[in-house]
Amino acid sequence: MTPPPGIAWLLQPAAAIPDHDDWLAPAERAVQSGLRLAPRRAQWRLGRWTAKVALARWLDLTRDDHPRLELRAAADGAPEPWLDGRPLPLVLSLSHCGEHGLVALAAAPVALGxxxxxxxxxxxxxxxxxxxxxxxxxxxxxxxxxxxxxxxxxxxxxxxxxxxxxxxxxxxxxxxxxxxxxxxxxxxxxxxxxxxxxxxxxxxxxxxxxxxxxxxxxxxxxxxxxxxxxxxxxxxxxxxxxxxx
Ligand SMILES: CC(C)(COP(=O)(O)OP(=O)(O)OC[C@H]1O[C@@H](n2cnc3c(N)ncnc32)[C@H](O)[C@@H]1OP(=O)(O)O)[C@@H](O)C(=O)NCCC(=O)NCCS
Structure with missing residues (x-):
């Protein structure tokens, strides 16, 4: 696949997040179950959801593929995108504020925020x-x-x-x-x-x-x-x- 040039960005409202957890990867469901505070859990879900919609668009995947995508937190806290248990050659940065999530995405290598x-x-x-x-x-x-x-x-x-x-x-x-x-x-x-x-x-x-x-x-x-x-x-x-x- 030839990566599209430039930096993709996406803003998503919390209202777009499905009520169920089917879109999360198994490892993400395990992480989520450890997030005890509801506001933090909501932010975490908003970030994952926004990232998966952006990644699926970039990779030409469908919503059915969302559980194949995973956003892992590196040791320093930065989010890293994976597909089918393998790291993607992409750099992703995310932010959540209230009811909205923002993601920027670009082909590696790049320092992106x-x-x-x-x-x-x-x-x-x-x-x-x-x-x-x-x-x-x-x-x-x-x-x-x-x-x-x-x-x-x-x-x-x-x-x-x-x-x-x-x-x-x-x-x-x-x-x-x-x-x-x-x-x-x-x-x-x-x-x-x-x-x-x-x-x-x-x-x-x-x-x-x-x-x-x-x-x-x-x-x-x-x-x-x-x-x-x-x-x-x-x-x-x-x-x-x-x-x-
Ligand atoms: C990165 C940081 C500036 C973001 O602050 P914020 O304004 O509160 O939150 P935002 O919504 O804009 O961004 C949060 C996202 O930044 C990302 N992030 C966290 N640490 C990061 C890092 N070192 N580098 C790049 N991105 C990082 C994460 O994806 C996080 O969302 P998630 O945890 O839900 O996956 C802040 O979390 C920070 O300084 N962290 C480093 C210090 C730290 O970890 N302190 C607590 C130790 S327990």
Missing amino acids: ADLERVEARSPAFVRDYFTAAEQHWLAAAPAAPGADARAERATLLWSAKESALKALRTGLRRDTRSVEVTVIPAGLPAARTAPAAPPTTAAAPWAPLAVDDLEGHHRFIGAWRRIGEHLLTVVAEPWGGGLR
Whole structure:
């Protein structure tokens, strides 16, 4: 099979998850039975479901094949896709936020990270503790237009892009969030974004470019972000290759 170029992405609502467990691989059912807390179990199922729908599309499989697919957690926590007990030559990153799951998927080798956040304001202490000086400066420059949430959007974008990069690095929050620095390409962020006219659940902006510098490793992830209603999505990769599709 010739792998499709670029990075595939998929957003799925929790409502799409079947009530039964037939779509889970036997090993996944065993993992699930160990997840005692209902919110964690729900998040875990949402991630697996979103990943399997994305993998099935990529591999041209049907829903009947879902139990053949398995998402195993590596020792560092990163999700790794398997088919019929063998690792797939694919890299997958996932995120769950409330009732939605996000997956990004690309052919190996690639360092890939994806993150989904609800747009919300961050406290001054949060900004001080987790953002670099340059990021704080960019955040402070957000226009304060009435009815706009430019500052909350910028703060959420910075945080999400960091999480994506830290997933791509496979460290997660074990690493200082200030060791990766986000740059948003100016054309990608309107100077003032007013509240969308359409209902928040359907309003969507196109993907816009960003970059995240690994200040310890001295290399750069290329990425993209977009707003869909109250959610903000980021994807970063190295190499960026064919981009998102
Ligand atoms: C990765 C991390 C930043 C994600 O944080 P989050 O915003 O709470 O959650 P998201 O929904 O965006 O992403 C969660 C997914 O990230 C993935 N993930 C977890 N660790 C990862 C890692 N080291 N690298 C890449 N992806 C990782 C998992 O697939 C996880 O979902 P799942 O557990 O249901 O499979 C965070 O979990 C983290 O820093 N983990 C590392 C530290 C850690 O494990 N601490 C607890 C030890 S018990």
